[in-house]
Amino acid sequence: MGKINENQIDVLFSKKFLELSNMGGEIRKIFMLGQNLKQKNSNIELIDLSLGNPDLEPPIQIKNLLIHLLNSNEKGSHRYMDSAGLPEVREFLANELSKSEKVKLTKDNIFLTVGAAGAIQIVFRTFLDINDEVIIFTPYFPEYIPYTGNCGAKPVFVKCDEFHQPNIEDFEKKISDKTKIVLINSPNNPTGISYKKEKLIAITNILNKHNEKYGRNIQLVADEPYARVLFNEGKQHSLLEMYKYTWLIRSFSKDLGLAGERIGYLAWRNDPEFEQMQNTFRQSSRVLGFVSAPRLMQRLIPLVYNTKVSIETYQKRVDSFVSILKSGGISVQKPDAGFFVFPKCPIADDKSFCEDLVQLGVLCVPGSGFGQSGYFRASLTQDLNLIESAAHKIISLIKSNNYV
Known part of the structure; x- marks a missing residue:
């Protein structure tokens, strides 16, 4: 099959596929904006808080037990x-x-x-x-x-x-x-x-x-x-x-x-x-x-079953991120679990706000992608120093644009 151009897509694929594939996509959009920025400026440090991909490695005994099972x-x-x-x-x-x-x-x-x-x-x-x-x-x-x-x-x-x-x-x-x-x-x-x-x-x-x-x-x-x-x-x-x-x-x-x-x-x-x-x-x-x-x-x-990754690590990240945002005047509910935080946007247009964040090297997802405009999601699946750096950059963006 040769390369497919955009004009052929509507004919080639099923209507149901096109309908479903066009839903959402905010996470992918932010990720691609970050990649484009990186191509233009290779020196910029991207802090990706967009993808909900757990970064903590499985407990070491899991690896050992898998080896035992295979042997x-x-x-x-x-x-x-x-x-x-x-x-x-x-x-x-x-x-x-x-x-x-x-x-x-x-x-x-x-x-x-x-x-x-x-x-x-x-x-x-x-x-x-x-x-x-x-x-x-x-x-x-x-x-x-x-x-x-x-x-x-x-x-x-x-x-x-x-x-x-x-x-x-x-x-x-x-x-x-x-x-x-x-x-x-x-x-x-x-x-x-x-x-x-x-x-x-x-x-x-x-x-x-x-x-x-x-x-x-x-x-x-x-x-x-x-x-x-x-x-x-x-x-x-x-x-x-x-x-x-x-x-x-x-x-x-x-x-x-x-x-x-x-x-x-x-x-x-x-x-x-x-x-x-x-x-x-x-x-x-x-x-x-x-x-x-x-x-x-x-x-x-x-x-x-009764083993877990370090929940304390996730909690420490959440606590620090929330604390920094609150110190900068951002309204945010402290999570009860996991690694997601969902702060309130300082402006109504959450998409524009997240696109502005990309320019500072911070990738977050607009809340409208989750059916709740006026918020943004941060996935804290990075090292604590990067998470804290991202929080400070978010605060600096707000101050520099007179959002609050």
């Missing part, structure tokens, strides 16, 4: 397997989650997936039909929009308040007879904020009342890849315990530093109503091509 010479250790995952790994996770989520699970309530993204798409493919609605709280992880569009469903956005907590009144207004899924991402990307228990209880109470009144069950998808990267364990609350129709999704990308290994899981209540769900998810994963999660990573999980 074990266990027959069949690289063959096809049950697409739900290895039974002993599912049993292990069921036992761990029974303790942490306060709901008794069995291995038949666990499905190993290709990262959290694979789990979300399996659930969406299972429950969504064309023109169904998925309620999403803003700000949100931008990939949720094409995931929803893949199924022909429509996103419906619910506001959060200035503290990035769900607006319960707006949520109740947005539920309709087309609502099939409510998607909750807590701790949240891009804010790093965990939703308060009373907010989650209010949401699940509304769902229960709706289900009882209309005789239909809205599914709640709990996307929680940052649940084990909390600065305060008391900030996380079990949606599995609160609401029967919860589908819990987690991965080991952040807590174990294994983002590139694509290993996650899906968990649900042990209830007679869900007796066939594992077989249903097997079919969904087969249709989507996510036939099974990487076997080697599955075998690793029981050996390292």
Whole structure:
């Protein structure tokens, strides 16, 4: 195939692909602006706070245990397997989650997936039909929009308040007879904020009342890849315990530093109503091509589940970055987990502000890319000295442009 020019793209590719590929793109845009600047001025130091790519290396014992697994010479250790995952790994996770989520699970309530993204798409493919609605709280992880569009469903956005907590009144207004899924991402990307228990209880109470009144069950998808990267364990609350129709999704990308290994899981209540769900998810994963999660990573999980990267390192970065920004007059909510910070922009045009930052060698993403204009996201996946330097440059930009 020869080189494709822009005029050919509309003819060559499917309309659905073009529609989905044009969604979002703010992270990529900022990254490319930085690369262009670097080409023009090779001496400039770029501090990339745009990409949410965890930089902390996995604990050293993970490397050693992988070597041990590879040297074990266990027959069949690289063959096809049950697409739900290895039974002993599912049993292990069921036992761990029974303790942490306060709901008794069995291995038949666990499905190993290709990262959290694979789990979300399996659930969406299972429950969504064309023109169904998925309620999403803003700000949100931008990939949720094409995931929803893949199924022909429509996103419906619910506001959060200035503290990035769900607006319960707006949520109740947005539920309709087309609502099939409510998607909750807590701790949240891009804010790093965990939703308060009373907010989650209010949401699940509304769902229960709706289900009882209309005789239909809205599914709640709990996307929680940052649940084990909390600065305060008391900030996380079990949606599995609160609401029967919860589908819990987690991965080991952040807590174990294994983002590139694509290993996650899906968990649900042990209830007679869900007796066939594992077989249903097997079919969904087969249709989507996510036939099974990487076997080697599955075998690793029981050996390292209670190990973590240095959460203190992330917290120190967040604390320092937030402190510097606040000293410069920027309004920002301190995150509860992870490495994202979501400060309020000093001007309404968050895109222009982030483009101005690029000229100083600092790459941040405008909040409008996450459905919340007037903010910007900083991913603190650099060394502390660079993060602090970036914070001071942000303050210097604000002062030099008389933003505040």
